[in-house]
Amino acid sequence: MSATPAVHVAVGVIRDGDGNILLTRRARHAHQGGLWEFPGGKLEADESVAQALRRELREEVGITVKNAHPLIKINHRYPELRVLLDVWQVTDFSGTADAREGQAMRWVAPQRLSAYTFPAANLPIITAARLPDRYAILEGQNAEQVLSNLERIVDKQIQLLQLRLKTLPTAAVSAVCEAVLEKCQRRGIRVLLNSDLALSHRNADGIHLSSRALLACRSRPPHYQWVAASCHNLSELRHAEQIGADFAVLAPILPTPTHPGARTLGWEAAANLITRVNLPVFFLGGLELADMDRARHAGARGIAGISAFLT
Numbered sequence: 555m556s557a558t559p560a561v562h563v564a565v566g567v568i569r570d571g572d573g574n575i576l577l578t579r580r581a582r583h584a585h586q587g588g589l590w591e592f593p594g595g596k597l598e599a600d601e602s603v604a605q606a607l608r609r610e611l612r613e614e615v616g617i618t619v620k621n622a623h624p625l626i627k628i629n630h631r632y633p634e635l636r637v638l639l640d641v642w643q644v645t646d647f648s649g650t651a652d653a654r655e656g657q658a659m660r661w662v663a664p665q666r667l668s669a670y671t672f673p674a675a676n677l678p679i680i681t682a683a684r685l686p687d688r689y690a691i692l693e694g695q696n697a698e699q700v701l702s703n704l705e706r707i708v709d710k711q712i713q714l715l716q717l718r719l720k721t722l723p724t725a726a727v728s729a730v731c732e733a734v735l736e737k738c739q740r741r742g743i744r745v746l747l748n749s750d751l752a753l754s755h756r757n758a759d760g761i762h763l764s765s766r767a768l769l770a771c772r773s774r775p776p777h778y779q780w781v782a783a784s785c786h787n788l789s790e791l792r793h794a795e796q797i798g799a800d801f802a803v804l805a806p807i808l809p810t811p812t813h814p815g816a817r818t819l820g821w822e823a824a825a826n827l828i829t830r831v832n833l834p835v836f837f838l839g840g841l842e843l844a845d846m847d848r849a850r851h852a853g854a855r856g857i858a859g860i861s862a863f864l865t
């Protein structure tokens with residue numbers, strides 16, 4: 555085992571007003587030369603990640619960071635080098651991006667990122683950049699309630715949802731599912747069907763595996779654009795990472811009225827678990843939108859919730 559510490563790198567996923575992301579191309583002679591990257595660079599001694607990000611983005615692309623938050627951390631071992639990519643999303647900046655080191659540079663729509671060749675460590679960064687920070691779980695006791703909950707989700711401009719329907723009578727599931735998919739498609743909301751629904755995925759954007767379904771998978775279920783999984787501990791998170799799931803939901807973080815007395819992870823343990831996998835993770839359980847900043851700084855991509863988004 556090599557004891558060399560990882561090279562700590564501050565990386566910026568910089569967004570313009572239209573949501574496009576800034577890519578630059580690494581110099582030919584550099585490590586991972588010729589590949590596309592998100593601008594950034596190594597932390598200097600005594601520098602925080604935020605300070606390094608600010609300095610690197612000024613040096614490389616001439617912008618001044620005004621607002622940024624953690625997006626994802628990646629621990630990756632290249633044959634010659636270990637890196638810790640501390641990736642932040644830059645949501646506001648001043649100045650006009652300009653390739654200060656003569657490198658190729660482009661603003662790219664998130665859904666076009668997969669057309670570019672990046673270093674091997676970058677795949678989960680690209681997935682994280684394509685995900686919003688809120689993942690709603692749609693439930694209801696009857697069709698009417700599901701559809702009215704959907705209205706509230708739409709009103710809150712949520713772009714990603716899991717159709718779970720655990721509390722809906724089985725006979726109603728198929729018709730409700732169709733109605734939800736139709737409405738979401740019109741509004742560009744991505745829908746993942748919970749694996750317990752055992753429905754055809756033809757019109758959905760993906761599948762959300764229960765932790766039981768996750769552990770039964772030896773590889774990523776084929777044919778889905780998005781694959782997510784429910785996790786409660788490290789071995790489930792590692793399994794999700796290993797089969798190539800796009801993201802995980804980690805629960806329960808805090809106590810909820812629906813599961814009184816259930817064992818919860820708490821902020822610290824949840825933050826620790828995330829450092830062990832290279833996977834975007836949403837926190838679920840007892841959280842509100844007001845917890846978003848805390849969740850991001852604990853390493854989460856964002857917050858998932860059944861009621862969090864409906865109040």
Ligand SMILES: Nc1nc2c([nH]c(=O)n2[C@@H]2O[C@H](COP(=O)(O)OP(=O)(O)OP(=O)(O)O)[C@@H](O)[C@H]2O)c(=O)[nH]1
Nearest residue numbers: 563565584585586591592593594595596637673675676
């Ligand atoms: N900036 C950046 N570095 C990345 C990405 N992905 C990735 O594996 N890396 C790796 O992170 C390491 C450090 O990045 P860097 O070369 O930008 O560091 P730097 O700007 O300080 O470069 P310098 O040493 O020439 O001053 C490199 O080994 C690079 O291959 C990425 O998306 N952006």
Ligand SMILES: [Mg+2]
Nearest residue numbers: 593594595614
């Ligand atoms: Mg650099």
